Amino acid sequence: MALIVQKYGGTSVGSTEQIKNVACRIAKFQSLGHQLVVVVSAMSGETNRLLALAKETQDNPNPRELDVMVSTGEQVSIALLSMALIEMGFKARSYTGAQVRIHTDNAYNKARIIKIDEDKLRADLDAGYIVVVAGFQGVDETGSITTLGRGGSDTTGVALAAALKAKECQIYTDVDGVYTTDPRIVPEARRLKTVTFEEMMELASLGSKVLQIRSVEFAGKYKVRLRVLSSFEEGGEGTLITFEEDENMEQAIISGIAFNHDEAKITVLGVPDRPGIAYQILGPVADANVDVDMIIQNVGYDGTTDFSFTVHRNEFSRTMDILKSKVIPHIGARDVVGGDSIAKVSIVGVGMRSYVGIASKMFRALAEEGINIQMISTSEIRISVIVDEKYMELAVRVLHKSFDLDQTP
Ligand code: ASP
Ligand code: MG
Numbered sequence: 001m002a003l004i005v006q007k008y009g010g011t012s013v014g015s016t017e018q019i020k021n022v023a024c025r026i027a028k029f030q031s032l033g034h035q036l037v038v039v040v041s042a043m044s045g046e047t048n049r050l051l052a053l054a055k056e057t058q059d060n061p062n063p064r065e066l067d068v069m070v071s072t073g074e075q076v077s078i079a080l081l082s083m084a085l086i087e088m089g090f091k092a093r094s095y096t097g098a099q100v101r102i103h104t105d106n107a108y109n110k111a112r113i114i115k116i117d118e119d120k121l122r123a124d125l126d127a128g129y130i131v132v133v134a135g136f137q138g139v140d141e142t143g144s145i146t147t148l149g150r151g152g153s154d155t156t157g158v159a160l161a162a163a164l165k166a167k168e169c170q171i172y173t174d175v176d177g178v179y180t181t182d183p184r185i186v187p188e189a190r191r192l193k194t195v196t197f198e199e200m201m202e203l204a205s206l207g208s209k210v211l212q213i214r215s216v217e218f219a220g221k222y223k224v225r226l227r228v229l230s231s232f233e234e235g236g237e238g239t240l241i242t243f244e245e246d247e248n249m250e251q252a253i254i255s256g257i258a259f260n261h262d263e264a265k266i267t268v269l270g271v272p273d274r275p276g277i278a279y280q281i282l283g284p285v286a287d288a289n290v291d292v293d294m295i296i297q298n299v300g301y302d303g304t305t306d307f308s309f310t311v312h313r314n315e316f317s318r319t320m321d322i323l324k325s326k327v328i329p330h331i332g333a334r335d336v337v338g339g340d341s342i343a344k345v346s347i348v349g350v351g352m353r354s355y356v357g358i359a360s361k362m363f364r365a366l367a368e369e370g371i372n373i374q375m376i377s378t379s380e381i382r383i384s385v386i387v388d389e390k391y392m393e394l395a396v397r398v399l400h401k402s403f404d405l406d407q408t409p
Pocket of ligand 1 (some may be wrong): 010041042047048073135149150151152
C-alpha cells in the first residue's frame with residue numbers, strides 16, 4: 001500500500017461527465033489498496049471566466065479580493081468530485097486550501113506555500129477516506145485566502161506529496177507526458193520516458209506549459225517523485241521527472257526544444273564604454289519591476305558599445321519609455337531601438353555537459369535554413385537563440401531533426 005497524490009487539471013474535470021470519469025480512475029487506484037490524496041483544478045475555462053468578471057468590475061482588480069473570488073473555481077470542482085466518489089460508494093471528503101491549512105505568504109495572486117498542516121489529511125486517510133484538495137490556493141497568516149499563480153494546482157500537488165512523503169505525485173493532464181517539443185509544431189515529437197529535474201526546470205521556464213515551474217522547483221527541493229500522465233488514456237506510463245543519480249535514464253545529448261514568443265528585444269546604441277554603465281541602464285528597469293532575460297554587451301570600440309537585452313513583451317513599451325526618459329539622456333547614449341517580433345528557441349539537455357560541438361551544430365542547422373541569429377545565451381544545459389518570430393516554427397523543426405529527437409536514443 002502506498003500513499004499517492006494525484007492532480008487532475010482543468011481539462012480533465014471540464015464537465016460533470018469528465019468528473020465522473022476521473023472518479024472511476026481514482027476508484028481503480030483505491031481498489032489496488034493505495035491511499036489517495038487528489039488535487040483538482042477548476043473546471044476548464046472557469047478561472048478565465050472569473051478573472052474576466054473581476055476585470056469588468058475593477059480595472060485593476062484588488063489583489064486580495066481577486067483571490068477570494070478566483071479560488072472558488074477549485075472549490076466547485078473538489079465538491080463535485082467528492083460527490084461523484086460518494087455516489088460510487090466511496091468515502092471521500094473535500095477541503096479548500098484554507099481548510100487544510102496550506103499556509104502561504106501574503107503575496108496575493110502569486111503566493112508561495114510555506115507549510116502544510118497534514119494531521120487532518122492523515123486522519124482521514126487512515127479512516128479510509130479519499131481526500132480531495134483544492135489546487136491553486138492557500139491561506140496567509142491573517143486568514144486571508146491566497147492563490148499561487150496560474151497553473152498553481154501543480155504546485156499544490158507537489159507540495160502535498162512532499163508534506164505527506166507520498167510515494168509519487170502524478171500530474172494528470174490532457175497530454176500523455178513531456179514531449180521533445182510541442183507535437184502541434186513537430187508531429188514527430190516523441191514522449192520522453194524520463195526527463196531530469198534540471199531539464200524540466202529549463203523547459204518549464206523556457207515556455208513548455210506542461211508543469212508550473214514552481215511545482216518543478218518544489219519537486220527538486222524535496223525530491224518528490226513526479227510523473228506527468230494523460231487523464232484520457234489508460235495504462236500509459238507518462239514521463240517521470242528523475243534526479244540525475246537515478247538509473248535507467250534515457251541517454252540523449254538533447255532532451256527537448258522549447259520556444260516562446262513572449263519576449264521583446266531592446267538595444268541601447270552608442271553607450272559610453274565605462275564602469276557602471278550596465279547598472280545605469282538596468283537599474284531603472286529593475287526599479288520599475290521589469291524582469292530582464294538575455295543580456296548582451298559588445299566589446300567596446302572607439303569608446304562606445306551597444307547593450308542589448310530582452311524583456312517580456314507586455315513590458316516592452318514601458319521599458320522603452322523608461323530608457324528614453326531616464327537613461328539615454330543621463331548616460332549620453334546615442335539611441336535606443338527595439339522590436340517585439342522575436343522568438344526564443346532553446347535546446348535543452350544535461351548531455352550537453354559532456355559533449356562538445358553542440359552549439360556549432362545548432363548554429364549550422366539554423367544557418368542552412370538561412371535563419372539569422374540575433375542573440376545567443378547559454379547555461380550549462382541549455383542554448384537559447386533569439387530569431388525573427390516568423391522563423392520560430394521552422395527553427396524548432398530543423399533543430400528537432402538535426403538532433404535526431406524523432407528517434408529513440
Ligand atoms: N485554475 C488555475 C488556473 O487556471 C490553477 C490551475 O489550473 O492549476 O490557472
Ligand atoms: Mg496546468
